[in-house]
Amino acid sequence: MCATFWFCQVRGGIIKIVSRKAEMQALATEMRLQGKTLSLVPTMGFLHEGHLSLMNRAKAASDVLITSIFVNPTQFGPNEDFGAYPRNLEQDVLSCQSAGVDILFTPEAADLYGSGYQTFISLESLPNHLCGLSRPGHFRGVATVVAKLFNITRPHIAIFGQKDYQQVLVIRRMVQDLDMDVEIIASPTIREPDGLAKSSRNTYLAPNERPAALSLSQSLLQSQRMIDAGVTDADTIVKAACVLIQSFDNTVIDYVSICHPESLEPLETIDGPALMALAVRVGKTRLIDNRILKPAFAG
């Protein structure tokens, strides 16, 4: 498109689409000066009900709902699925419009990361766990692009999905450490009726891989049931989860971890709320899921 932003009228509503970061920033600055409360839902597009639930939450909490769609190259490793990541901007515009998004920010990588780009934001501890171990540089890419999106869209509130649990922790910590004036809200994971956590990557799954994909949410449920039945040893629960997952022959476990819900340090005994998080490859699709396990008789 030649205009840097345009209006798209669909189903009777109006959504403003901005692609240039300078115009997005000027617009956000102007709306802030007008005293408006801005919210941001950052996404990589290929929107599903999980994203829409974030938008609903943001819409209720702000005057202006901004959604960004950007498949960020710096958070993908060299052997990851950056090129294959599903994209469908036309459908996403319709989804945003029906969710009441006011401004859709769709930057291009060449505009977002200019010539000679060299600045990155890193965290020293939180990425040394879970997905950070198998995806080196991933959270550096996430923290950096989110900081940029915050500086460009200047939101008062930003909403992220709890499905990417470690990502939420990293962003909360960055915001706190760098004194960014943004309230971070985490919104619950949305699931398919069969329990599979909604993810844009679910589109990679072949129909015959679905039972294996369900082993993630099933192992989380099984773990809570074990705790309810009196098990407190984390290793016992993790091993049972691995057995369940590995009962499907097209699964490869990246990690299954029971850890502290703030520091992500591994736990030996479940005597308070604990995060259970796991990443499993089902065929060529890497899936993640998580659940806060609650000790038995926690009231």
Next chain:
Amino acid sequence: MCATFWFCQVRGGIIKIVSRKAEMQALATEMRLQGKTLSLVPTMGFLHEGHLSLMNRAKAASDVLITSIFVNPTQFGPNEDFGAYPRNLEQDVLSCQSAGVDILFTPEAADLYGSGYQTFISLESLPNHLCGLSRPGHFRGVATVVAKLFNITRPHIAIFGQKDYQQVLVIRRMVQDLDMDVEIIASPTIREPDGLAKSSRNTYLAPNERPAALSLSQSLLQSQRMIDAGVTDADTIVKAACVLIQSFDNTVIDYVSICHPESLEPLETIDGPALMALAVRVGKTRLIDNRILKPAFAG
């Protein structure tokens, strides 16, 4: 002091002193909403005429002049002078007041870097030159604290001294890369009548070290004179500067470099404006200075 900010009336003027970052941020946000233009002069205190020239420049360009005083531990190496760095808050308050500073932000390290702090901003190329080589981690500390100060004081304009040439480049690049909405202005180095660049660290110099300290500015002058006389080979000029500096027996050269004024990559031939930068220890005092060398007949 028990109040988190207080008013200090000196010489008939009023300056507001804020020590808590949350209150500084709330104040800045409120002033922005009122449509005021804010400027920031970040300093490590022990203010001299160099700082005052930055303040004068900031004052003329904004409605509200904020100055910060914070000796930032994360930009000092383990063997550097963090503990010894000169401090005199009482005198600094008087200096700020006479310079027309509206708000003096004096955070404490424990408030600025909270428990579990772990987020840092790094640049990949610019720190691999000049001071970055002998002070590993220095520019990571600088970039991080400046980003924090920007997020807390929310300036439209921030002014830095050209004496810290590489620091200005690092901050400009960070601002551009992370899309921070702050205009960075570099202000010329202020010198003593004998040519010594003003620096809080000059207070370390014993009277008998002064002639050696002057070798920095003298070698910069000598270099420009060599160019005016037709020399274009950078190595010839650097060697002559080293000879001049080493003619004083209490000097140790850290670096003398002629390099590209934007990338800091070393230059072999001076056929356009070039940065000459140097760092020299005089006794136990590390001094830096720089000058843009202009080719002969540049008009």
